[in-house]
Amino acid sequence: MSLYEKNRRLILSALASNVTAHNGYFNGSIGLGPDRVYATGMCAPGAEPDACSRCIETTSEDLLQTCPNKSSAFSWSAEETLCLVRYSSRSLSGLLVMDPRGALYNRQNLRTTNQTEFDNEWKNLMFSLIARTTSSSSSGGNSSSKYYGHNESLVPFFGNISALMQCTPDVSPTDCHTCLQRNVIDYEICCHSRNSGGIIAVVIVVATIILIVVGLVIFKRKNQKQEIELPTESVQFDLKTIEAATRNFSEGNKLGQGGFGKVYKGMLMNGTEVAVKRLSRKSEQGHTEFKNEVVVVAKLQHRNLVRLIGFSLHGEEKLLVYEFVPNKSLDYFLFDSKKRIQLEWGVRQNIICGITRGMLYLHHESRLKIIHRDLKASNILLDADMNPKIADFGMARIFGMNQNVANTARVVGTFGYMAPEYVTHGQFSTKSDVYSFGVLMLEIVSGKKNSSFCQINVLVNNLVTYIWRLWESKSLLEVIDPCIREDCKSDEATRYIHIGLLCVQENPAKRPTMSTIHQMLTTSSIALPAPLPPGFFFRTEPRSSPSAQGLKPDQTSRKSITCSVDEATITDVIPR
Missing domain, CATH: 1.10.510.10 (Transferase(Phosphotransferase) domain 1)
Known part of the structure; x- marks a missing residue:
């Protein structure tokens, strides 16, 4: 297994916890040079954290099986919760990415007594929603409410048309407008007169059309709850991942104990050996020390400095994940x-x-x-x-x-x-x-x-x-x-x-x-x-x-x- 493949497995294994910890959207990277892997995960706004986590986790596993030798891939899932997983060997930061694209729709033709009335109502809904979505950029900086719009319209003898649109928060209003407009036009070409469909992904609901449009633009954001800026060089792990790696912090895995907590040996799902530093809940300096190590060490790269792989925040649990160094101190x-x-x-x-x-x-x-x-x-x-x-x-x-x-x-x-x-x-x-x-x-x-x-x-x-x-x-x-x-x-x-x-x-x-x-x-x-x-x-x-x-x-x-x-x-x- 190449180093790129190991990094890909590592970052995708932690993607679900990162997405749920950051209100449904996260991007980060791990590794250096040609072995660096960039990954993005996103759930539809309003998704329950557990459902979002399951969707990201399942989609990530499917990508690893479906695209084992690919340096870049993406997948949408619409089984229970709409979610996106994407990884690449290059950074997409600051770019409006429109391709690749795909269409999913119900193959059964739309049945309405007045197709013209439906088409007119649909167009009015789409373009008014584009205006609403792009104008929402002033309502929250990099919050999830930015570039997000949802609306419904009633068509006689047919039912409700429901539409949902979203761009990632850091895209410009012009780029967001361009992306949404292009997808609406593509929808007309590919999916006109279908019961339900969309350019990127579709949830099939009786008498409902759901359109999901997303401009894939990478952005960096801050975990405001914990007040720790997440370094792109490290990964945030889910607590369950760390518990599994250390056999639930068993005494048999304990390596030692320092002034601010205990250290355990662990093995991640991809076979990487790690040392997990579990900061003491009783330590008054625990949070300060934790924040300091995450922010400082993640920005340092040298063969004579121990490498920080990632961290985990879950309630009072504060965990630092380091490379495993076998010959002790x-x-x-x-x-x-x-x-x-x-x-x-x-x-x-x-x-x-x-x-x-x-x-x-x-x-x-x-x-x-x-x-x-x-x-x-x-x-x-x-x-x-x-x-x-x-x-x-x-x-x-x-x-x-x-x-x-x-x-x-x-x-x-x-x-x-x-x-x-x-x-x-x-x-x-x-x-x-x-x-x-x-x-x-x-x-x-x-x-x-x-x-x-x-x-x-x-x-x-x-x-x-x-x-x-x-x-x-x-x-x-x-x-x-x-x-x-x-x-x-x-x-x-x-x-x-x-x-x-x-x-x-x-x-x-x-x-x-x-x-x-x-x-x-x-x-x-x-x-x-x-x-x-x-x-x-x-x-x-x-x-x-x-x-x-x-x-x-x-x-x-x-x-x-x-x-x-x-x-x-x-x-x-x-x-x-």
Whole structure:
């Protein structure tokens, strides 16, 4: 099965839930480049959600069976509810699409004593309805009432003629008028004197003619109820789809547990393995974190960032669907005395360089400037080849391209990885991410956790303090993990330690950028400056840290601080 076919199955499997979640009309896409699939689903206005969902689901399945090798296809269904499903390898955004077209009608001839009277009444109804439908554009922006019209007319000795017309909300009034008028003319040519019929689709009802006319124009809209702009790079899944994929969130499928919920392994109907993050209903930050990850991660594409496939919103259930990364998280290996042996020096170098590339993309190369704010070993996932993927963007913040620093009264993150200016003043920037990266880099080389502990008025970063003292005594070889001392080149390892110390300097201005770090790691001829003392978090101000106020690390003060102390040998979050 090609990647295009997999993407087609994936987006069509979620189309029913997307359509019902967006008032009967949805379009989106999944994939990149030639493997990207665009899909549209629509139900007639007023359709019951369950009936609409069944219609879209059945029509999608029929398309997959009827057109297994086609890159573009569409189908109308008029069994119970009028609905449309269409997919294509190209975007139709902003285009008025009139073809292909088809006609369905009752083959029995119309029986009326006055055909001329019927024809005149029918024409008057059609063209007055076109005027009403196109004039409804001012009644709702991109709402379902825009470009929608329905009316009836009584013909003596025949009965009621009922007509329904609709264009998609973003087509211009001129294009909508053109589309409707063209379809009315085509109806006259193909279906004149038939009991019931239509250019696109028909519901056969005694003494009734129903005309459905739709201009197929793709548009983007916002889920106003949840106040989340749906990214076209991801898909919204129906809750039942996720429940089936995870065996109803069974314990056997549970991969781990983080600060904002549990993670489960799942398999979609097309065979794709996924990791489903189920946000805790009790978490006060659940909705904020959920919205943040959907909006931020869906816009990022890099091999060293975990890929968001889709999400699901259903009442209090908030689910994030990620690609499945089989080798768990970095801390699962790094801080276990037996598993750490699998991380040879070459593997550790590859992990450090991969994280560097991912952070360089976030800070400088993506279309957004992203500050991660929670970079740590448990948020680095490892794929089948032990390549790193940065995960967990629930705390990430988007910066303007010319913005360098921001302040917050709500400090979030993990003690031991947080830069001193962030803990004490709520100030974060790319340089606070660099500090976290430096701590992580020192952990990878040493195989030791930068565990933190609270004392009265003091928060000490043990590993950073320890390595700095060895730097001053010119004993950096002692920092290197005994598991790799024979495997690595000592000058390479000590250079990595040197770069790590440059990253954790107390003054943010002295820390290198991720771009400079990448150059330092890939070009050994670049001379490294001597590092200044790192941030030790020694503070005497009464409000400089939670411990200074007699608070435990998970308690908050007027300056809200939401942090965790990374005390466990292995964190709870494992494979995702």
